[in-house]
Amino acid sequence: MTKIPAVVEVKNVIKTFVQSGAFPWSDSVNVHAVRGVDLVVKPGEVVALVGQSGSGKTTLSRMILGLEEPSSGAIQLGGSPWSTMSERERHPYRVDYQYVPQDAMSALDPQQTALEHVIETLKALRGQSSSDAEINAKEMLVRLGLGERFGALPREMSGGEQRRITLARVLSLTPKLVVADEPTSGLEPDRREAVLRDLIGNLPEEAGCVLVTHDMGVARKWAHRCLVMLDGRVIEELDLRQSEPVHPYSQLLFHPWDYPVPEGELSASGCPFQVDCTRFKENPEAPCATSLPELTKSTHKSHRVACHLGEISATLSSEVNSN
Amino acid sequence: MSKALLDMRGLTINHNGRNLVSEIDILVEAGSVTALMGPSGSGKTLSARASMGQIHPAINLTSGSLRFPMRDDRDWFDGIVNAGPKAQNRLLHETAALRGPYVSYSPQMASSALNPGRTLGRQLEMAIMRRAKSTDNLAMSVRRSLDEVGLPHHASRALPIELSGGMCQRAALAVAVASHPQLVIADEPETGLDPVLTRGITELLIRVCKERKCGLLLISHQDETVARIGATIIRLPGVEVV
Numbered sequence: 001m002t003k004i005p006a007v008v009e010v011k012n013v014i015k016t017f018v019q020s021g022a023f024p025w026s027d028s029v030n031v032h033a034v035r036g037v038d039l040v041v042k043p044g045e046v047v048a049l050v051g052q053s054g055s056g057k058t059t060l061s062r063m064i065l066g067l068e069e070p071s072s073g074a075i076q077l078g079g080s081p082w083s084t085m086s087e088r089e090r091h092p093y094r095v096d097y098q099y100v101p102q103d104a105m106s107a108l109d110p111q112q113t114a115l116e117h118v119i120e121t122l123k124a125l126r127g128q129s130s131s132d133a134e135i136n137a138k139e140m141l142v143r144l145g146l147g148e149r150f151g152a153l154p155r156e157m158s159g160g161e162q163r164r165i166t167l168a169r170v171l172s173l174t175p176k177l178v179v180a181d182e183p184t185s186g187l188e189p190d191r192r193e194a195v196l197r198d199l200i201g202n203l204p205e206e207a208g209c210v211l212v213t214h215d216m217g218v219a220r221k222w223a224h225r226c227l228v229m230l231d232g233r234v235i236e237e238l239d240l241r242q243s244e245p246v247h248p249y250s251q252l253l254f255h256p257w258d259y260p261v262p263e264g265e266l267s268a269s270g271c272p273f274q275v276d277c278t279r280f281k282e283n284p285e286a287p288c289a290t291s292l293p294e295l296t297k298s299t300h301k302s303h304r305v306a307c308h309l310g311e312i313s314a315t316l317s318s319e320v321n322s323n
Numbered sequence: 324m325s326k327a328l329l330d331m332r333g334l335t336i337n338h339n340g341r342n343l344v345s346e347i348d349i350l351v352e353a354g355s356v357t358a359l360m361g362p363s364g365s366g367k368t369l370s371a372r373a374s375m376g377q378i379h380p381a382i383n384l385t386s387g388s389l390r391f392p393m394r395d396d397r398d399w400f401d402g403i404v405n406a407g408p409k410a411q412n413r414l415l416h417e418t419a420a421l422r423g424p425y426v427s428y429s430p431q432m433a434s435s436a437l438n439p440g441r442t443l444g445r446q447l448e449m450a451i452m453r454r455a456k457s458t459d460n461l462a463m464s465v466r467r468s469l470d471e472v473g474l475p476h477h478a479s480r481a482l483p484i485e486l487s488g489g490m491c492q493r494a495a496l497a498v499a500v501a502s503h504p505q506l507v508i509a510d511e512p513e514t515g516l517d518p519v520l521t522r523g524i525t526e527l528l529i530r531v532c533k534e535r536k537c538g539l540l541l542i543s544h545q546d547e548t549v550a551r552i553g554a555t556i557i558r559l560p561g562v563e564v565v
Contacts, residue, residue: 021485051517052517052519052520053487053488053489053516053517053520054487158363158364159363185515186514186515187363188362188363188544189544190362191363214517214518215518216518252519253517253518253519254518256518256519256521256522257522257547257551261522261523261526262519264489264519264523
């Protein structure tokens with residue numbers, strides 16, 4: 001039996017930017033956005049990348065799509081060596097790997113109607129004839145609840161409708177991978193729910209999805225796997241439907257009101273979270289200040305954590321039931 | 324009983340025959356937090372801006388009264404209700420003197436609310452100059468404003484583009500309270516922030532308002548945030564939008 005390749009396979013990817021100052025004479029600084037991340041997205045899987053602003057989620061997701069080049073490391077999409085391919089070689093595959101932008105309004109053409117947006121996408125990227133594109137575009141818009149809004153311009157639509165147009169464009173292409181960068185930012189809780197239902201409910205069966213978010217409720221509800229990022233590294237990987245986060249930083253991220261307010265200072269050596277870590281304060285002899293914790297595999301295969309003082313114990317009944 | 328800072332009653336605003344908000348009452352007392360919640364399009368921002376006397380000429384104030392009892396007994400909507408855009412413009416000019424020294428507004432998306440072409444220090448100076456009591460030492464006041472929100476002093480030389488999202492939010496808060504207002508209106512300060520920063524900025528907002536003994540009208544989407552800070556909640560009913 002041939003093995004089905006993973007939709008995305010990221011191996012030890014590093015990205016360093018040179019960020020210039022506001023003025024030509026300002027000093028430029030090196031920013032380590034992503035510092036060695038491994039990630040696999042299997043067909044039909046939704047993986048959430050969560051973390052605070054500046055943790056490297058967006059950079060990682062852009063590298064997956066080839067919108068940024070990694071400084072080192074390898075990225076494979078559908079078994080092809082994506083990170084070593086030239087743009088010309090990537091071009092025929094690009095249609096299968098789609099991006100849902102954070103700001104829907106700026107991604108839409110202010111002079112095109114909802115229907116025109118989707119028709120143009122199908123004609124340009126799938127090479128469909130005008131009549132076929134129109135039939136398919138209408139079908140997708142109806143499926144996303146925009147059946148009565150074919151002729152609406154972006155400015156005449158609500159935030160949720162604008163999001164749905166970006167989703168309709170992407171989903172009508174039956175992609176193999178969708179990378180959604182905060183698809184629900186700026187929307188209200190009930191609208192968030194509807195947009196995610198539209199996105200994930202209409203994904204092709206074998207398609208993978210990378211969901212970048214800092215809404216923990218979204219990750220909990222919609223993702224099969226969740227990667228918590230801090231300072232460019234993955235510090236915990238878990239299935240939120242089976243386990244609860246155990247890394248002190250993940251716990252803070254998921255329950256910000258239950259823990260002391262962090263100083264927000266990240267340490268350059270050892271564990272980046274040591275300054276605000278209550279567990280390290282209680283166990284000062286632990287090696288957190290000197291050695292960087294590795295993402296260790298546990299007996300519970302879907303849960304990995306990078307913490308010298310972390311214990312994986314919380315396994316919910318779902319796994320027990322499935323056995 | 325202490326007098327209220329803001330007492331707005333029965334606010335109804337109409338546009339093309341449709342009520343955008345109807346019969347909204349908002350009461351904010353000194354040292355207290357009132358949260359204004361409701362779905363998108365329910366008129367949260369509209370009501371908050373109306374409470375500062377800002378009503379767009381294209382929409383029509385059809386009923387309501389607006390008083391700032393701590394200041395005077397005047398009903399600012401007297402003569403404005405159903406009197407059309409010119410009267411609403413007059414209200415905008417008359418209430419201009421209140422905005423800054425009495426009430427200040429911190430808009431949604433701090434990064435876009437700050438002037439991109441002016442350093443934070445200059446923006447703070449301009450807010451400080453709107454204080455009811457003038458200050459002698461502007462530079463010292465700027466440093467105090469930065470200390471209050473936990474920003475380093477060198478941030479005064481930075482342009483908004485050089486600040487991170489969390490710092491921008493702090494900077495916007497510093498500008499909002501620099502004029503020493505008695506009432507602060509914060510419009511969804513958590514927009515675009517991650518959960519940890521949201522908690523930080525909300526607590527900072529509450530602390531600064533408590534220290535200053537000023538009232539806070541917080542517009543928010545987040546039930547958990549509002550529940551944690553123990554605010555009085557005003558819920559606006561939603562409107563049917565797809």
